[in-house]
Amino acid sequence: KTVDSIEAKDEHTVVFKLKTVEAPFLANLGMDFADIISPTAFMKDPAAFVRNPVGTGPYKFVNWVKDDRITLEAFKDYWDKDRGPYMDKVIFRAIPENAVRFLELKAGKIHICQFPNAADIPMAKKDAKLWVPTQPGMNIGYLGFNHKKEPWKSNKNLRRALAHAINRKAIVDNIYQGMGQVAKNCIPPTMWGYNTEVPGYEYNVDLAKKLLAEAGFPEGKGLPEITLWSMPVARPYNPEGLKVGVAMIGDLAKIGISARIVSYDWGTYLKRQIQQPNDMDLFQLGWTGDNGDPDNFLAVLFDGMASEAVRTQWHNEAYHKLMLDGKQTIDQAKRAEIYKKSQQLMFDEVPVIPIAHSTVMWPAVKAVKNFKLHPTGSVRLKSVWLEK
Known part of the structure; x- marks a missing residue:
């Protein structure tokens, strides 16, 4: 729908011609789907390529044992010899349980622990053998409404009532263990186009x-028991979805809503x-950004309105127009103003309730040197080494 043609001008130049103006296109090309791969390897066996990929990175694929590990080894002919790769081999292990992953780190069986339980971070900071790479997350955790279903689709006062009923600060303090901040908007405050004028929803039981x-359900009367879908896995934007769900249900009970x-x-x-x-009435979800574009x-x-595949099926003509304007405006300052307007509109209409932006922390053994967290959650190991 976007690309009209692609032409390789020479060995180092490719030209994309688009069917229409698409301001985020260059940022989108920085995403995983646009990785440069070997055409020879792909054409040899397209179906098998996903299990045996060949790209352009500092490490090359060795094997993948499903639900167990992926092994890479240094690519000696890597095009960029500056600053790495320094390690002979890298293994990504699949360890589904957060607590088990952290115990493996403490035992020295892995070197970096992704997505630990928030409660394990203080322990990691006290461990003389560990350090904790940290940075503000380019993420959002939110509570959504089923906009295909009444009363959520049409009753803005009901949606706003829930927004003021949920004690998001308590959730951040007690479940995120303070490793995050209460969200006012649905993009992180580190991103260009963030609207600092949006006040956010204060926790106010009386309001x-x-x-x-005013929504037609005084003290919750007339509103049947609602379902709150809670995430079963830890993600960077929501460390413990079931605990967050329990906290939300407790808050909703205080205004008479049974969930x-x-x-x-x-x-x-x-x-x-x-x-x-x-x-499904309410659902927890979230996002870690792919490319730094609002x-x-x-x-x-x-x-x-853009697609049935969008997980929040909020249909708002004004918002949809702003999104189209944002795509079709090249000047970044003008785009920023468009996205600021859209955040104000979201605050006014309450299509979702922003909960938190987490702080990302991946504990590592101190032997890991020069490792830096990436805003998108990608793991970049070209210039990383292990001290012996």
């Missing part, structure tokens, strides 16, 4: 009760959620 009554947690294995959760089933959050996650 929530008032809005609930229960629903959860599935992660694959089923994602598959069913995108269908907007009638047995479009990658605001359009991809929340413009339901």
Whole structure:
């Protein structure tokens, strides 16, 4: 729908001609789907390529043992000899349980622990053998509404009542263990185009009760028990979805809303959620940005008019127009103003409730040198080495 033609001008130049103006296109080319791969390897066996990829990185693929590990080794003919690669081999192990992953780190069986439980971070900081790479996350964790279903689709006062009923600071303090900040918008404050004028939803039980009554459900009367879909896995933007769900249910009970947690294995959760089933009222989700462009959050996650594949099926003409304007405007300062307007509109209409931006922390053994966290969550190891 976007690309009209692609031409290789010479060995180092490629020209993309687009069918229409698409301001995020260059940022999108920095995403994983646009990796440069070997055409020879791909054409030899396209179906098998995903299990035996050949790219242009500092390490080359050795093997993949499903649900166990991926092994890479240094590519001696890597084109950029400056600053690496320094390690002979890299192994990515699949360890589903956060706590087990952290114990493996403490035992010295792995060198870096992704996505630890927030409660394990203080222990990591006290361990003389570990250090904790840290940076603000380019992410958002949020609570969404089923906009295919009433009363959520049409009742803005009801959505706003929930926004003021949930004590997000308590969630950040107690479940994120303070390793994050309460979200006011659905893009992180480190991103260009962030609207600092949006006040966010204050925790105010009395205001929530008032809005609930104005929504037609005084003290929750007339509103059946609702379902709150809670994530079964830890993600950078939500460390413990089930605990977050329990906290939210407790907050909703204070204004008279009865809710229960629903959860599935992660694959089923994602598959069913995108269908907007009638047995789903609220759902937890979130996002770690792919490319540093606001479009990658605001359009991809929340413009339901753009596609049925958007997980928040909010249909708002004004918002949809802003997203189109953002794509079709090249000047970044003008784009920033467009996205600031869209964040104000989201605050006013409450299509979702922003919960938190987490601080990303991946504990590592002190022998790991020059490792830096990447905003997208990518693992870059070209210039990393292990001290012996």
